[in-house]
Amino acid sequence: MIGFSTDVTELYQLKEKFKQLANIDELTSIYNRRYFFDNANREFNRSKRHQQALAVISLDVDHFKAVNDQYGHPVGDQVLIKIAQLITPTIRAEDIFARIGGEEFSILLPNINRSKGLQTAERLRNLLDKNPIIINNKIKLPIKISLGLSVIKPSDGCFQDLYARSDSALYKAKSQGRNHVYIID
Known part of the structure:
Protein backbone atom coordinates (compact mmCIF):
# COMPACT_ATOMS: atom_id res chain seq x y z
CA MET A 1 0.00 0.00 0.00
CA ILE A 2 1.31 3.42 -0.96
CA GLY A 3 0.12 6.63 0.69
CA PHE A 4 0.77 10.29 0.34
CA SER A 5 0.79 12.91 3.01
CA THR A 6 0.60 16.64 2.42
CA ASP A 7 1.17 19.26 5.05
CA VAL A 8 -1.43 21.95 4.43
CA THR A 9 -0.32 24.11 7.36
CA GLU A 10 1.49 26.60 5.15
CA LEU A 11 -1.45 26.80 2.74
CA TYR A 12 -3.88 27.37 5.62
CA GLN A 13 -1.64 30.10 7.09
CA LEU A 14 -1.43 31.80 3.70
CA LYS A 15 -5.22 31.69 3.33
CA GLU A 16 -5.65 33.23 6.80
CA LYS A 17 -3.12 35.96 5.95
CA PHE A 18 -5.05 36.86 2.78
CA LYS A 19 -8.30 36.93 4.74
CA GLN A 20 -6.72 39.29 7.26
CA LEU A 21 -5.37 41.55 4.51
CA ALA A 22 -8.85 41.74 2.99
CA ASN A 23 -10.49 42.77 6.29
CA ILE A 24 -7.91 44.78 8.23
CA ASP A 25 -6.75 48.35 7.66
CA GLU A 26 -3.01 48.17 7.06
CA LEU A 27 -2.13 51.35 8.97
CA THR A 28 -4.28 51.08 12.08
CA SER A 29 -4.71 47.28 12.34
CA ILE A 30 -8.46 47.67 12.90
CA TYR A 31 -11.20 46.59 10.51
CA ASN A 32 -11.45 48.27 7.12
CA ARG A 33 -14.38 49.80 5.26
CA ARG A 34 -15.31 46.62 3.37
CA TYR A 35 -15.43 44.50 6.53
CA PHE A 36 -17.44 47.17 8.34
CA PHE A 37 -20.16 47.47 5.72
CA ASP A 38 -20.41 43.72 5.05
CA ASN A 39 -20.96 43.05 8.74
CA ALA A 40 -23.07 46.15 9.33
CA ASN A 41 -25.57 45.02 6.70
CA ARG A 42 -25.85 41.59 8.35
CA GLU A 43 -26.17 43.14 11.82
CA PHE A 44 -28.80 45.61 10.57
CA ASN A 45 -30.91 42.77 9.15
CA ARG A 46 -30.55 40.77 12.37
CA SER A 47 -31.51 43.79 14.50
CA LYS A 48 -34.57 44.49 12.34
CA ARG A 49 -35.65 40.84 12.39
CA HIS A 50 -35.37 40.56 16.19
CA GLN A 51 -36.41 44.17 16.90
CA GLN A 52 -33.18 44.89 18.76
CA ALA A 53 -31.33 48.16 19.25
CA LEU A 54 -28.46 49.12 16.97
CA ALA A 55 -26.41 52.30 16.96
CA VAL A 56 -23.69 53.70 14.71
CA ILE A 57 -21.04 56.24 15.62
CA SER A 58 -19.17 58.06 12.85
CA LEU A 59 -16.11 59.94 14.03
CA ASP A 60 -13.61 62.18 12.34
CA VAL A 61 -10.37 63.79 13.51
CA ASP A 62 -10.79 67.57 13.78
CA HIS A 63 -8.32 69.66 11.76
CA PHE A 64 -6.46 66.57 10.57
CA LYS A 65 -5.25 68.28 7.39
CA ALA A 66 -3.54 70.92 9.53
CA VAL A 67 -1.71 68.15 11.43
CA ASN A 68 -0.47 66.65 8.17
CA ASP A 69 0.49 70.08 6.82
CA GLN A 70 2.32 71.21 9.95
CA TYR A 71 3.96 67.98 11.14
CA ILE A 87 -10.45 53.16 21.31
CA THR A 88 -10.02 49.43 20.66
CA PRO A 89 -9.64 48.30 24.29
CA THR A 90 -12.57 50.46 25.44
CA ILE A 91 -15.28 48.97 23.24
CA ARG A 92 -17.09 45.65 23.56
CA ALA A 93 -16.00 42.53 21.67
CA GLU A 94 -19.24 42.58 19.63
CA ASP A 95 -18.74 46.18 18.49
CA ILE A 96 -17.22 46.65 15.04
CA PHE A 97 -14.64 49.45 14.91
CA ALA A 98 -13.29 50.34 11.47
CA ARG A 99 -11.35 52.94 9.59
CA ILE A 100 -13.69 54.03 6.83
CA GLY A 101 -11.16 56.19 5.02
CA GLY A 102 -8.67 58.98 5.64
CA GLU A 103 -9.29 60.22 9.16
CA GLU A 104 -12.85 58.87 9.41
CA PHE A 105 -13.80 55.91 11.58
CA SER A 106 -17.09 54.18 12.40
CA ILE A 107 -18.25 51.96 15.23
CA LEU A 108 -21.23 49.63 14.95
CA LEU A 109 -22.84 49.08 18.35
CA PRO A 110 -25.23 46.08 18.43
CA ASN A 111 -27.86 46.10 21.19
CA ILE A 112 -27.07 49.70 22.11
CA ASN A 113 -29.90 52.24 22.41
CA ARG A 114 -29.78 56.03 22.06
CA SER A 115 -28.83 56.70 25.68
CA LYS A 116 -26.01 54.13 25.80
CA GLY A 117 -24.82 55.21 22.36
CA LEU A 118 -24.58 58.81 23.50
CA GLN A 119 -22.67 57.75 26.63
CA THR A 120 -20.27 55.73 24.49
CA ALA A 121 -19.67 58.60 22.06
CA GLU A 122 -19.02 61.10 24.87
CA ARG A 123 -16.72 58.64 26.62
CA LEU A 124 -14.67 58.23 23.43
CA ARG A 125 -14.51 61.98 22.83
CA ASN A 126 -13.27 62.53 26.39
CA LEU A 127 -10.78 59.65 26.13
CA LEU A 128 -9.09 61.13 23.09
CA ASP A 129 -9.31 64.66 24.48
CA LYS A 130 -7.32 63.54 27.54
CA ASN A 131 -4.63 61.62 25.63
CA PRO A 132 -2.53 63.91 23.43
CA ILE A 133 0.13 62.48 21.16
CA ILE A 134 3.71 63.24 22.15
CA ILE A 135 5.86 64.18 19.14
CA ASN A 136 9.65 63.83 19.43
CA ASN A 137 9.34 63.58 23.21
CA LYS A 138 8.47 67.26 23.50
CA ILE A 139 5.40 68.43 21.58
CA LYS A 140 1.97 67.47 22.96
CA LEU A 141 -0.49 67.27 20.09
CA GLY A 157 -35.08 50.05 5.08
CA CYS A 158 -31.38 49.25 5.00
CA PHE A 159 -28.18 49.91 6.89
CA GLN A 160 -27.35 52.81 4.58
CA ASP A 161 -30.33 54.74 6.03
CA LEU A 162 -28.88 54.41 9.52
CA TYR A 163 -25.32 55.15 8.39
CA ALA A 164 -26.35 58.23 6.39
CA ARG A 165 -27.85 59.74 9.56
CA SER A 166 -24.69 59.10 11.59
CA ASP A 167 -22.64 60.69 8.82
CA SER A 168 -24.97 63.72 8.71
CA ALA A 169 -24.75 63.97 12.50
CA LEU A 170 -20.95 63.93 12.24
CA TYR A 171 -20.97 66.90 9.89
CA LYS A 172 -23.46 68.69 12.13
CA ALA A 173 -21.04 68.17 15.06
CA LYS A 174 -18.23 69.65 12.97
CA SER A 175 -20.35 72.64 11.97
CA GLN A 176 -21.13 73.34 15.63
CA GLY A 177 -17.52 74.01 16.53
CA ARG A 178 -16.01 70.52 16.43
CA ASN A 179 -15.02 68.32 19.38
CA HIS A 180 -18.74 67.60 19.83
CA VAL A 181 -21.14 64.69 19.72
CA TYR A 182 -24.32 65.19 17.71
CA ILE A 183 -27.20 62.75 17.35
CA ILE A 184 -29.78 62.52 14.59
CA ASP A 185 -32.80 60.39 15.41
Missing part, protein backbone atom coordinates in the same frame (compact mmCIF):
# COMPACT_ATOMS: atom_id res chain seq x y z
CA GLY A 72 3.94 65.75 8.06
CA HIS A 73 2.13 62.58 7.08
CA PRO A 74 4.15 60.27 9.37
CA VAL A 75 2.81 62.22 12.37
CA GLY A 76 -0.68 62.14 10.87
CA ASP A 77 -0.34 58.38 10.57
CA GLN A 78 0.70 58.20 14.23
CA VAL A 79 -2.44 60.13 15.19
CA LEU A 80 -4.61 57.58 13.37
CA ILE A 81 -2.75 54.66 14.94
CA LYS A 82 -3.06 56.23 18.41
CA ILE A 83 -6.82 56.70 17.96
CA ALA A 84 -7.19 53.02 17.05
CA GLN A 85 -5.01 51.98 20.00
CA LEU A 86 -6.96 54.11 22.46
CA PRO A 142 -4.10 67.19 21.33
CA ILE A 143 -6.50 64.83 19.59
CA LYS A 144 -9.92 66.37 19.05
CA ILE A 145 -12.68 64.43 17.35
CA SER A 146 -16.23 65.09 16.25
CA LEU A 147 -18.77 62.29 16.47
CA GLY A 148 -22.14 61.63 14.90
CA LEU A 149 -24.57 59.10 16.35
CA SER A 150 -27.69 57.47 14.99
CA VAL A 151 -29.86 54.59 16.16
CA ILE A 152 -31.98 52.18 14.17
CA LYS A 153 -35.57 53.23 13.45
CA PRO A 154 -38.51 51.09 12.34
CA SER A 155 -38.64 53.11 9.12
CA ASP A 156 -35.04 52.26 8.15
